[in-house]
Amino acid sequence: MTAVRYRAVLTGATGGIGRAMALRLGPLCEALLLVARDAAALTALAREIGATGGRAQAVPADLTTRAGREAVLRAATETRGGIDLLVNNAGVGDFAWLADQDDATLERIVQLNVLAPMQLTRRLLPLMLSQAAARIVNVGSIFGYLGYPGHTSYCASKFALRGFSEALRRELADGPVQVTYFAPRATRTTMNGAAMCALNAELGVAMDTPEAVAAALVVLLEKPAHERPLGMPERLFAWLNQIAPWLVDRALRRQLPVIRRHAHDTTPKTISQGVHS
16 A cells, blocks of 8 residues: 555545545545535544544535635645645536436536536645645546436536546646546446446446445556546447447447436436446
């Protein structure tokens, strides 16, 4: 295990992947700011990490609000030594046909998946630029490479997050801050409800555990990369989609009736919150 001691901000810390990341990062951090909306869950998680020797602080905040983002900035500014790792992990999704989604759902997805990480990163960037070395990890999805039916708004948000990561990485290329787009594949979290799990089972799509994703994040921190998509054949499909999208079109066209059937089994409609595809 790496001996590096981070001073980190982790958003979406109480979700399936976020909680697993927090527990893996805790022993590696001099300070770990846990960010999510549920204050009670955050406090319990911070205590759990503290019981194992980690140093974690609960920072209750709704990142879609200015007040929430400012709360994170205050906590980061007060962290001794400043922060040198930001993991933008908070996310939301909705498995449904676009025609079945309302404006509020679309706005929530874009606000939390795209605008919130951009706005939070902008606030924290001066602190990170003052470090000898620092890392920003934007937790996206394999759907940031691959448009998938039933996830049009979610895919759009993750494509945007990947573009943000790429542009920011190049913008900061001559400084101390590295930027990585980290892309889990299907993961067993509450975000992937019964309909999505049933679809994956019918199509033979593997689903990782949150713990496996968290372990992959730690490996990424030890061996940095510009982008890190997880899983096969998902990485192959993502690559193929860049060079021969018509082949992916044909494959997904054959699956469309199955995907549509499961997407329409998600009623009553509720927007899922967590991470990731």
